[in-house]
Amino acid sequence: MKYLSEYRDPELAREYLEEIKNTVSRPWSIMEVCGGQTHSLVKNGIIEMLPKAITMVHGPGCPVCVTPLKLIDKAVHLALEKQVILCSFGDMLRVPGSQKSLLEAKAEGADIRILYSPLEAVKIAEDHPNRQVVFFAVGFETTAPANALSVLHAHRKGLTNYSILASHVLVPPAIKAVIDDDESRIDGFLAAGHVCTIMGNAEYHPLSATYKVPIVVTGFEPLDVLQGILMVVRQLEQSKSEVENQYARIVREEGNVEAQKVIHEVFEVQNQTWRGIGEIPESGYAVRPKYAMHDATKKFEVAIEEAPENPKCISGLIMKGIKKPFQCSQFGKKCTPAFPLGAPMVSSEGACAAYYHFSGMVEA
């Protein structure tokens, strides 16, 4: 398969693994920041294939997992109480809110639609001029351009019935927060390739230089991840701390400048709450006041109290890489993908769900 099978070649994978084994001389902890990489690691059985000296730590890069509880409650409220057509990416639907998930709201009769592109939501707004249409705009920098573009499209078309409920999170501040956490011990990072496709690598150089950590911008196919790990290990073994680009077939140093322009036109940086982690300064996007009419948080008066997280869920420790899913007393017992206590068990990119599905640790 073009651009896929090439990156799943077993012979090359063996060579990379051999090279990693030959390079490692002491234990290292490497965090893959992005949930897509976590998914790839477990789905392809890579973790078990790596030398014991390498510990992969699963970072906070699953947008579904870090979307604040309050925002999910807000989406549920908009769909059920304000009778909006609520459009969302598929994997947000199962995430538990404090009372219910969007999937449950849908079962109660709310008009909730799964879309692949926010531009589809604009079309729905066009087709239903008498209904309010809200797109649940979740994601990292990767999905921000399309979400921003939907606002621009709606604005140009004069659609007053289209808005987005934005919950955008940014990767570099999260990496900084992880390094700054006293409990975390991460030696090197695999940065998220698709985020850098949009944003470029510039933001990572100061991080790498200040904290003396290697950061390798890495893709998602098995060979990408293996090569990324090898590049981090080589730097660590040589006491280097640079930004390297493993995903050079996609990522340019400056990123996608046009996409960045669209993002900055619509969004401004704000402090952002990450579910399970807390507030991280300047780590999210808010819709600029200029586009307030397309900002669901401004458009709809929704007074939703901050709901407490389930106290038994240790998702914050999981997402900062301090604990592994199987070190949680609830994992696979009270907390399963069918009945998740916290968000990392919901999305297949969440560390807990990935472990549950693919590692068989809890199965009979």
Next chain:
Amino acid sequence: MSKEKKLNMQLHSPMPTFDLAVITLGHGSGGLLTNKLLDTGVFDLLSNPILEERHDGAFLDLQGKTAFSTDSFLVSPIFFPGGNIGELAVNGTVNDLAMCGAVPKYLSLSFIIEEGLKMDEFWKILVAIKFSCEQAGVQVVTGDTKVVEKGKGDKIFINTTGIGAVHPKANIAANNIRAGDRIIISGQIAAHGMAIMSVREGLEFDSEIQSDTTSLNHTILDLIEKFGSDIHLLTDPTRGGVATVLKETAQSIHKGIAIFQKDIPIDDQVGSACELLGLDPLYVANEGLFVAFVAAEVAETVLFELQKDTNGLHARIMGTVTGAHPGQVYLESAIGGKRVVSMLPGEQLPRIC
């Protein structure tokens, strides 16, 4: 039956004149409208001596071991690339009977129609039912039509129940499975689910992906005729896909299953579409596939024979049954890593990025 023949059948089954252009509540009343719909529609198209008795039920002559299966069909949209709900409703039950090692004979056919369904759509569904029945060699011998108010259904739901005569050489049971058995997959996976996904509102994408819906009874019975009790278990990986039936089987036989990603056939377009939407093809529905657990010593010959059949061109041996890890399914990934294959908690949802 070829696509050309299918098209031919559609051309030669022109829609008769109905009083109304849409199905109304009256069509389910049991009165004149119902009778007219049945007379000019269902009975004419699906006619056979048993159906034409028009009694409250059908009289059947059954002898020997009999297989009996039922299924309800709901799909949105009802027309999709490669077929419609009518074909699914016949093929689904025919295939369930075939998985029992039975020759499918008779079907019941019940419609629950939402008022407002266009008559020409209903007609196309009926023609597809006729086509699929002829292809499988089954007769519709009894049925029912109900109409629900607008908003209380999703255009049309179909239930079919089927009866078949179990082939004398067939001995299909999970208990027959032994460690060492080979697991054959009859073709490329995930086509049906992705064909539906490609036309689902909000997720549409351009592709040539077609549903694989077809009846498998002739293919299966040919294998049973040749290999008899060496075919230990047959199962069709419809809802929940290949992963789900393998996991269910592993649990019921208390043995382990090992499969190899490199040996699981998948069409390039289907594979790409799955990657794009973040779906695992192992969990995507199929409608024209079966998984066979066969004795190791005949596996290669079964595969050779199966690959001669149009329904088995892409068949592969994808795994083995093992005494290790009872109840668990392990997959060896393309790069040689191992992981567990488990059941999904619910519907697979497209990922964000």
